[in-house]
Amino acid sequence: MSQYNKVTPELIEALKAAVPGRISVNGDINEDFSHDEMPIYGKAMPEVVAECLTTEEVAAVMKLCNENRVPVTPRGAGTGLTGGAVAIHGGVVLSTTKMNKILSYDTENMVVRVQAGVLLNDLAEDAAKQGFLYPPDPGEKFATLGGNVATNAGGMRAVKYGATRDYVRAMTVVLPTGEIVHLGASVSKTSSGYSLLNLMIGSEGTLGIITELTLKLIPAPKEVISLVVLYENLEDCISTVPKLMMANLHPQALEFMEREIVRLSESYLGKSTFPQTFEGTDVNAYLLVTFDGENEDQLTEIIEQASEVVLEAGALDVLVADTPQLKKDAWAARSTFLEAIEANTKLLDECDVVVPVNQIAHYVTYIKEISEGYDFEVKSFGHAGDGNLHIYTCSNDMELAAFEQQVADFMEKAYAKATELGGLISGEHGIGHGKLDYLAQMVGPVNMRLMRGIKEVFDPNLVLNPGKVCYKL
């Protein structure tokens, strides 16, 4: 097992020479660098934070740390939910947030070249100005693109357009040894040996540090419209999903939401968006569906057909968000769920299992049943269109130890059920170190051995993001 060294004054001087003016040490380090957005997995202050500007600076830091056996934890905007960007073994946190330049568009090949620290929101807005859509749409818009790629983030539009992986054409990576490699190319297909590009996507900063990306864009759809579908109960709501998918209408996004979390989010935003009753009946669940198309007539036909499907399947009514303001309001309520939960919760843990679409109702019912046996509250919502569920355990009054103990029991059951139904441990948040044991249980020793073997090939000294995804020290 690898032994790590502490950062020495000599190494600090060398790092300062490599990354001039952007090295913070000990007391100067902002507390934010000690955690991500799920601090329940533990906080850890790094010894050094290096805020790099270029691939060469990243390579220099990596080379120095590898030679000195000092761990390096790459970090984007710190919006992860599994402790992946937390320096649990100390050493250097290498921040990419200052590598935030959109470098160039190749409009004919419909790709954009960016530095890894560009925020998703910034690329989305900039691409829209050029008439393009960058389809991946994770809920956290202020994550870096490098972080999105490192976790293969999914998001709302994955149901039609796929996850981040489907939009990565090429990347520049600094390996744990400090070598710089270029993976992939601006081409549509490849059959050129092992796909190291795809291996890097979703590797959570354990195999290399992504410094530059070439991402695929698509022409922005001309028209977008959202439907808010009202249901009396969650069962009717979720059982509609396979029917809607079978109707071949290709929704861009398909989210289910329960009454309690919608109210929480609306109260957080100070704005009531979704109706609570319909003709005297309480609305207890909602589907938020978005379609895109080339013109209004085409979209009207689609939403008419979609409405027929959901109304036949038991929906109370269908509301149409057809103006920029209504669309913004409807999606603001959905996009704020996590923030609203965080703002109202002292102790928080989560899982983001993904199950086959036709098993969502079964799975959610199971989660509701087992939730009864714990002292924490369970809040869930999810991407109904691709079976990816976000389940949050929340408490404001439990002791930490009791919370952790009960959550561990709950999560074991939740993951076991997901496995039984043919699902996987994480749809888009990743493993980090918070889910490592659950991953091992789910995929078994052979898969874990293969992953560790890959890790050792890339990182013989195990200095890059140690203790994450597939091995513990």
Place this chain on the structure above:
Amino acid sequence: MEILVCLKQVPDDSVELHLKPGTQEVNLEGVTPVVNAFDTYALEMATRLKEAVGGSITAITIGPEGAKDAVKTCLAVGANQGCLITDPSFEGADTLGKSKILAAAIRKLEADAGKPFDLIFCGREATDKASGQVGPQLAEALGVGVVTDLVDIQQTDAGVQAKQETEEGYRLVDAPLPCVVTVNKPPYDPRYPTIKSKLAARKMPIPTLDAAALGGVAPGAAGSHVVKVYEPAKRQAGVKLKEETCEETVAKAIAMMADAKVL
């Protein structure tokens, strides 16, 4: 109650607009036209009033053929019928001219229906030019009273009682009918259309009225003219203060403001 809502189609106000380089013309390429936000509040308030006391809502707008979309949007969320007022001679009319045209259209619609409107709703201002003049000017042209900046309205025996927002708070104003009211942001949001109401609105015909149909009305001499169109100066980035404690942060902020002679 017979209600009329005046609306204006404006560029989507969530999009940052710029002038075409070297011109005083706003670049609206790719910007979605929407119903002015204050007009959507006016329609929602009118619809709630109609639902409470009964009646009918007519939505009208002055604009090109494409502005029919704005009327259709309103037909899906409360308006019972709508009408587009369009004529090449109306283009470029200022608020005074538009008020005159709206007044002529209102008289025409009243004559055709054989009954007057009791209440005429306008947004307090449009989000594009924000003059806030059409409501009061329309009241003047019609010779009726006007109550501005409403956030609520109730029917009373003598007419309506309007809750007007002022800089100090609220004022309750009783007004006889007919009258014009202009609407500020009420404590609720405009409703979503349902699929049924949206599809029904799509199929509804939107009649048009041109200058000839309005007895040859013309905007007349402008009461105002635009001197210059320019982009506001970009605001400088703020300063973020983060001292050890709240007290220290506040003390530093006060010291900085004192130095800048704003305190």
